[in-house]
Amino acid sequence: MRGDGRESLQLRPVHIETNFIKHAEGSVLIAVGDTKVICTASIDDKVPPFMRGGGKGWITAEYAMLPRATEQRNIRESSKGKLSGRTMEIQRLIGRALRSVVDLDKMGEKTIWIDCDVIQADGGTRTAAITGAFVAMVLAFAKLLEENKVAEFPVRDFLAATSVGIDPQHGIILDLNYAEDSQANVDMNVVMTGSGRFVEIQGTGEEATFSRAELQEMLEAAELGIRQLIEIQKNVLGTLAEKIQYDAEERVKK
Amino acid sequence: MRGDGRESLQLRPVHIETNFIKHAEGSVLIAVGDTKVICTASIDDKVPPFMRGGGKGWITAEYAMLPRATEQRNIRESSKGKLSGRTMEIQRLIGRALRSVVDLDKMGEKTIWIDCDVIQADGGTRTAAITGAFVAMVLAFAKLLEENKVAEFPVRDFLAATSVGIDPQHGIILDLNYAEDSQANVDMNVVMTGSGRFVEIQGTGEEATFSRAELQEMLEAAELGIRQLIEIQKNVLGTLAEKIQYDAEERVKK
Amino acid sequence: MRGDGRESLQLRPVHIETNFIKHAEGSVLIAVGDTKVICTASIDDKVPPFMRGGGKGWITAEYAMLPRATEQRNIRESSKGKLSGRTMEIQRLIGRALRSVVDLDKMGEKTIWIDCDVIQADGGTRTAAITGAFVAMVLAFAKLLEENKVAEFPVRDFLAATSVGIDPQHGIILDLNYAEDSQANVDMNVVMTGSGRFVEIQGTGEEATFSRAELQEMLEAAELGIRQLIEIQKNVLGTLAEKIQYDAEERVKK
Amino acid sequence: MRGDGRESLQLRPVHIETNFIKHAEGSVLIAVGDTKVICTASIDDKVPPFMRGGGKGWITAEYAMLPRATEQRNIRESSKGKLSGRTMEIQRLIGRALRSVVDLDKMGEKTIWIDCDVIQADGGTRTAAITGAFVAMVLAFAKLLEENKVAEFPVRDFLAATSVGIDPQHGIILDLNYAEDSQANVDMNVVMTGSGRFVEIQGTGEEATFSRAELQEMLEAAELGIRQLIEIQKNVLGTLAEKIQYDAEERVKK
Amino acid sequence: MRGDGRESLQLRPVHIETNFIKHAEGSVLIAVGDTKVICTASIDDKVPPFMRGGGKGWITAEYAMLPRATEQRNIRESSKGKLSGRTMEIQRLIGRALRSVVDLDKMGEKTIWIDCDVIQADGGTRTAAITGAFVAMVLAFAKLLEENKVAEFPVRDFLAATSVGIDPQHGIILDLNYAEDSQANVDMNVVMTGSGRFVEIQGTGEEATFSRAELQEMLEAAELGIRQLIEIQKNVLGTLAEKIQYDAEERVKK
């Protein structure tokens, strides 16, 4: 039994509330245990300069924490005047992950801005952000489709993320909270699609290392968790989910 | 009748949810119509360098908006690397306003950090922030009192804020939403105490001016609104409100 | 009697020297007691991006202090690499105030850049800056008119500013110097037009509050001072003053 | 055959020149094909504030490219005034990787600053930086040991890194050059120890995904490459290598 | 005859007004033709960290231009958030020059902050700044002596600066104004002491070169000008000048 009463391979309770922010084309509040993130998707009718004239779309993400999302208040990056390396790493990860399941050619020259703002943090903020941002992005694309601003639905597959790690006491554990994350020898974030393919694997042994067998076991745990997260996304998205599902299956057949 | 169906001197619906963020010593989510602000109060066991050794406490505030709080996505100040003049003006105002109803000498050498993060904006964000931040601050002081870290409750009076303005169509109106704010000739923010004294008056005629009579009428409208806001604060604070009430009345008698 | 021998409602000696800087289209050195500010008005033949194509002009202001304008040398904002909140607040105020008496439509797509540089500070620098900047701006418009770059004189009324406050010893006082400003419980800056209308009121109780009656009395004191300041502006501007006067009176009649 | 004549799983020629910079406690010039990186290790007799008093050491890394290391000149980060997300991600990775094979407790309160400056870039700069920085770090520790500033040699194992990827034409390939990196669907950086354990795995499908079987195959290719890199490190380090070897074997036995 | 009616080797009219800013320990307004600079000297009772404990004093300078000192308004360096290379070069030059005639050992651990703010520019701002700053600095040291905060007068010699150049039409000319400076092939700034020794020579051929003979002639012209500037300084400083004079002569004798 883990500190919060969970089994080794048990996720925390997950809730996704859609249309949380009225102005955004897509938005959710995702809660993974006590980690809570507001994810919005905003449509911009142009692409970054380096992509202009190419006919393709772009998806980019920004990530931040409210100062008191954490146990100790942290200083705002706007006050410090620069983003930390951690923030930059996370926002690059979120953007890359989302782009992997979108057919950018079908978007036209538009940008989807994803904003993930952590309002309460208890470990796993980046994976919660990806899982929630996927839903916000789908909602924004649904709006574009409804308004005939894209010809086809450009989302090819589901996408969710979770963390796994090796705990000194409990061995391999799924979906680490903050206390567990601080103690783990190895910490791995996994992003996966609905069809079970990897998009991103980031495994890190902070002052520690891990074997191939341990890696294998961690990946299996992650897959287990991600399948459940995608079920939750499907429930939330309703008929939109069926549309993605269908596309993904068609793709696998080919 | 105003655009959203209100009378000239009618506030929007106001809700204050306390303890919204688990880590903060005090926190609320305040909604004034569609304007929603997370306000947290964090306790820091030291004061800024210029106050050290003086035995007094300090209260300081930071204010920000999520990028998609607004109709058009706005660029993060952390990405721009600097705070706008508007942000600085607002955070200085919030800090100053809160300090006016706190007996800093009774706090000891502590700082209360107030963070007001607008998650959805529809006009009046700075006044909603002040009204909500007051409640978050009271909760933090209650915690300090409970833990015997202050000897006396240092909050001397209630504090709330609202906006008034002169609308080309409806004349003087109370609690402007974003659409009204954009059209108003004159815009005034008023911060007031529970005993009806002014803490801050900021009246601005953007490409317009106003007479002494108009000023008078606006101040009366503001007072009307602020009294109602303070009633809502009292309901939310329960027995803590009685404590402040008592102190304020004692002070008036003297 | 106040510390410097003045009566409660007496202004400090005011001098305005025009054409102080040879390159600027309009310039003054204004001295209000020991507070000295160089104000220049520079004409720029374009407007900011957000206004292009609208046919209207724009007026914007910057404010700074020389490092040794103050009793203790202060660090340059160019060395710190960013503007303080105080500087931003003041420069936004100056720009807003000047725009309120100018018919931006009559300017064409031009920007007037106002620069207010305090070379010696003794309280009231922002109000001295507004009073001086108004004269510099009028001189720049006169030049535009002379060169037929505007069809009509776009200044609709006079504009000046002063401060009032509540002093623990002397009660309500006008035009606070630095020593008085440091001790005052309440500090209010008032910007007013020649026809006696308010443009901006900023009243602040730093760790204090004020009643409606006190507010009333402060506003009367401010009006008294501003009338005298406008007389001084009229003397300095000579025939240009008559032109503004005439326009303002015509407006009042309508 | 790949574009530059290599087999799929063949490394580029690797050269490591030690003591390349006379002032540094440890330094190398590492060339992996046309990628050339100067790595220095500098000893600092204190640790960062958050570690003071803990008795442990710290290793931190910085990474940069000369402006003309690349085919198109890139703008200096010192001119832009901030580090890119890519730079931050890489320098965090290098530091983390090196710390995983060092017994920080045996270092005492010292910091090793690793600087990796790419003077010519042709893909794989971050993995070349890790492989080279390990050697520079070992040389710096050797100097500390020689001068009796550490009691024991704190390096526990070898460490090297390489990249693997999936190429649309050649399938899984090892040690991608710039042209290959630009075309690959999947790109994975692997950091491994001399005893064959993972330290860091970062696999990314940019607008693509990968299966568990592909992951398996990529990891095997990476291991093959890293074993060769460690042989090269051993040759360069001579008797110092034997010392690390011995420690690593002892550790495995336990 | 030059554009403004001067002979080749004639200085512009020079005026130095002392005690121009009431708060500063030493201050002047220096006018060299239409170039006007406010120079203040501020005493700080500590030295920079790298000098602490050495018993010596330090002199450092900052230089800036008001935005409308020039014909075209220039953007404030505080708005740009960084100092230009030109500003940095000039302020390093002023500090270095002043330090060359002061016995830093006799100052004790104090810093003199020199601020040179150009309020109107017409060429030669850096040399006017040095000539004026010397006087401001002497006044500040006189104040320290008067208050017994230094035991001896630490200024060893006079110091002034001027520019010389090669003009396509008039050959070698002294004290270039802005129009001349823009056209000159060679531009040289010379800083010299009262006893005729060089402190700084900066000769630059912008897209041009100069011979040894031309150099010789320029240095003679500069010496001629500097002697006159030092006479003006002596008149302004009165009895203080005699003190420096005496010291300088004593030194030459030895």
Place this chain on the structure above:
Amino acid sequence: MRGDGRESLQLRPVHIETNFIKHAEGSVLIAVGDTKVICTASIDDKVPPFMRGGGKGWITAEYAMLPRATEQRNIRESSKGKLSGRTMEIQRLIGRALRSVVDLDKMGEKTIWIDCDVIQADGGTRTAAITGAFVAMVLAFAKLLEENKVAEFPVRDFLAATSVGIDPQHGIILDLNYAEDSQANVDMNVVMTGSGRFVEIQGTGEEATFSRAELQEMLEAAELGIRQLIEIQKNVLGTLAEKIQYDAEERVKK
């Protein structure tokens, strides 16, 4: 005999390795004793905004040090977020010096970006940078000529630089290393052309002064050194040198 065994007027050994960086249009590694600088010349097909449409070319330079080029590691300017005054001064000097021997009209609207990165420092980095950058620039122009992107070779003369100084023990010395530079009373950098004309003279007495006779002697020493440096450049440049030589002689004849 100097500390490193040299005579007073003896240069350190100088080596110039051309084509050191494969991507750059021109590049060298220059070693002057233990001072080593990588100089690259990059061609950009446009000029800065202020020069557009004028038909002329531009040459600009950037200068930096690797953190461990020096005995003590120095903090990266990219981490500090701004360039030091010293860096700015040096890069302005390098650009200005190179422009003086190039016929910008013959370049067409192109920019040559010069990057000088010091990888090991032992005094005289700015003069080594100029001497090396000249060769890199010539190589880049040779490439432009070869590809018919310039009609004529625009380099008019050779250019090299060295330092001279007055040492308390050895009197006037040539080409100061770091230890000598730290002790010298007077330090002068001289940039000269192949035809013996000055381009730049920067002589500085840090807390010291120098006479006209000393200046004369220093300039002769510098000329002696620069002649030798230009011989080395000629050897390295081979037939390209003859081309410049011829042009320079033709110019002298006229």
